[in-house]
Amino acid sequence: MSSSVVNASNPAGLNRAQGSPAEVIVIVAMEEELAPFLQLAESVAEPVQVGNSIHRASVINGHNILLVHGGIGLVNASGAATSALLLTQQKNDGASPPLVISAGSAGGLGDDVKVGDVVIGTDTINADADARAFGYQLGQVPGMPVSYPLPEALMALIDATPKSLASAGEGMVNTVHHGLMVSSYKFVGHDRAPVIKDRFDGVLSTDMESSAIAQTCHVYGAPFVAIRGISDLCGPASDADFLTHVDDAAERSAQIVLAVIDTWFTAGSPRP
Secondary structure, three states, X not given: OXXXXXXXXXXXXXXXXXXXXXXXXXXXOOHHHHHHHHHHXXXXXXXXXXXXXXXXXXXXXXXXXXXXXXXXXXXXXXXXXXXXXXHHHHHHOOOOOOEEEEEEEEEEOOOOOOOOOEEEEEEEXXXXXXXXXXXOOXXXXXOOOOOOOOOHXXXXXXXXXHHHHHHHOOXXXXXXEEEEEEEOXXXXXXXXXXXXXXXXXXXXXXXXXXXXXXXXXXXXXXXXXXXXXXXXXXXXXXXXXXXXXXXXXXXXXXXXXXXXXXXXXXXXXXXO
């Protein structure tokens, strides 16, 4: 499906996408990371520019999902999350905030993480934040939590359904990992990867947006999870690997994202 064309083959679904409150917000940085969701959507409304991000109301697997193309980097991600949450809050008329998901690609850092895997962030940290001179922990933005762990309800669901999540990506996803993700404003290659691994014990992956979205969700009281497909291993060939595997990493991410969304609502989690 073209990102600029509304799917008119399902008028009922299209009307629902345009007029119904978002149950989930999915934020991606790049068009390549958005493409799998557009291809899987039953209907997609016309794109709307909001600041530097592009919003598309959609219906996927029967769920009202706001797809947000936010741009690369922590500031773009924070702006995208803020605009999406504020506009959704207005439309939802004060109901519970929707589930927010950071989707797309990431660089692998964990010893067991490979290209073709997907990482679900059970905790998220800003690797660039360093205010230790003022008594804060490494990775902690002043005035904010040390990290952004998954909400207990979402953690319990993911822990209880590892087989169903893995089977959602069967034939495409090698392994679904759960653990720490960090974000950085700098693309992490072979020179910086050992530094981050040394500073953040057990880190599995790195991207350039998730911690900013997590911080924004914390401020607005919205449940958040990052789900990223591994496109490279932050090694000597990371630049080339990223360009080669970003598309299929995004597809893997999308498959697990939709499985988590289905699990979230099947378990009766709150709708806006």
